[in-house]
Amino acid sequence: MNMTNSASTPLDRLAVQIAPELEQVSTLIRQRMASRHAPRIPEVTAHLVEAGGKRLRPMLTLSAARMLGYQGDDHVKLAATVEFIHTATLLHDDVVDESRQRRGRPTANLLWDNKSSVLVGDYLFARSFQLMTETGSLRVLDILANASATIAEGEVLQLTAAQDLRTDEDIYLQVVRGKTAALFSAATEVGGVIAGAPEDQVRALFDYGDALGIAFQIVDDLLDYGGVTATIGKNTGDDFRERKLTLPVIKAIAAGDATERAFWTRTIEAGDQRDGDLEQALAIMARHGAMQAARADALDWVGRAKAALATLPANPIRDLLDELADFVVARVA
């Protein structure tokens, strides 16, 4: 990784590069999450939006548009749109997963209730559609409506694929494209569309976002098991407890023998989990090099992201997006 300033991440430096627009996005989000009639809405939204999220997705939209020379301000609306869709998804995810913590703080469904999370999520979805409609670009609307459908479809697929040992890498990829990559690729693609970029550049932006999103989610799933070194920490093993089949587990199951299969059948399919099972799961995965193999897949997707990016015109923002791709996997170095 080529870091010009070892004290900061590529994400930090990207934020500096597009600071004024990022500030506009924050202002717009604060304005649009308001509700004249229902104060519960901004309360719940502020808890999540202002909880120190990294604003990665809106940064992708702003970067894509700026990199390709966009001069207007619709990219700010689209960046806020993307963040609203993301926030709505988080609210609903936490209800679905019955989560109690996100980013080290209690979730909205815990602080208020599931009802508020469901309905405020719906409100943010609607707000996102209002915002994107204001750009007047039917192509942008088409991209974001399709992304929203893919996200929901991926979440439903994840629901039915959990607890099912037949879930293979193809199904995993579909789930990951839905839950993560669809919004990454829509975020970069609409940046190019709003900038009026040629078709091959728009396609390259889509490919970058898609591959970056897949790499990002594989790494997230690795981190859930403590990363490649599988160090058990406070937040380790949530996916195991929720019986989600993520890439390292899928790889371990495919490589395992009958005894191991019985272990996975009991813990994941039957949900009969006992003390020491998480450690046992990690040992099985380590035996098959499942962590390293999943990390290699993530690196492969990073390579694809960078290759797509390399077809775009040279630009300081392009260089930062390139470093960002490396950075995503560096989280599990």
Add this chain to the structure above:
Amino acid sequence: MNMTNSASTPLDRLAVQIAPELEQVSTLIRQRMASRHAPRIPEVTAHLVEAGGKRLRPMLTLSAARMLGYQGDDHVKLAATVEFIHTATLLHDDVVDESRQRRGRPTANLLWDNKSSVLVGDYLFARSFQLMTETGSLRVLDILANASATIAEGEVLQLTAAQDLRTDEDIYLQVVRGKTAALFSAATEVGGVIAGAPEDQVRALFDYGDALGIAFQIVDDLLDYGGVTATIGKNTGDDFRERKLTLPVIKAIAAGDATERAFWTRTIEAGDQRDGDLEQALAIMARHGAMQAARADALDWVGRAKAALATLPANPIRDLLDELADFVVARVA
């Protein structure tokens, strides 16, 4: 009510009048509720969409467009859009209200789980935005995005207004506009917009849908207490048990004395409900003529709906929409 055929309702006759397009809407809904990857989605949706709903909202869109001479087929897409938004709302409502029955059948959240209802609802919202985007009309997108935001805002407002005796008729009207009238008025308005109707006619269609939706919801809320005669049946009193403040209760509270107020504070605010409380609530409302007063309000909104309609060009469909407005309140004759 001027019924040409006493055996059928105005809704039945409207369905006959627009039968071919209504069939196209059903076909489109079946096509678009499919999912290549997640079979859970059409299972859940079919349970609700094909459960014999009256398709009132899509009929409003088809009627408005046809009445004003529309010749294309985008009104079919918009009618399906409106039904998808409605269905998504029902799925999320049943989660929020923890309902176990709808239209006499077990709810999706009971048959599957809350997770499926939340995520399939999200999928249908996204599908609705895809459908409306296909019409290519930014004005239609604007109307339906605004309606979606108003619906979610109304639901959140209802959540916070429940259990709060300060909820007055103004707040009730805001909740009702959100939960019901916003989609009715959007349904009629987009029919006019897609038909290219002049502004005053589009406005009249909006006013008709708005007033019809408000009357419809007041009547629904009356029926929840057994109608004007307050006959207690199997499904009577859900709103009372859920501590929702609807129009007859609000009117009774405003007219009541200190003893009655203590009753409402205990049952609605504190949620301490005992055997005989529903009967007591009905007796208090009857004492103040709250049922009759709420019905009079509904009739007033019907009058406004019919007045708006009367400004539109004469047409057999217009006559049926006029009868439909009477019919809505005839449910609590």
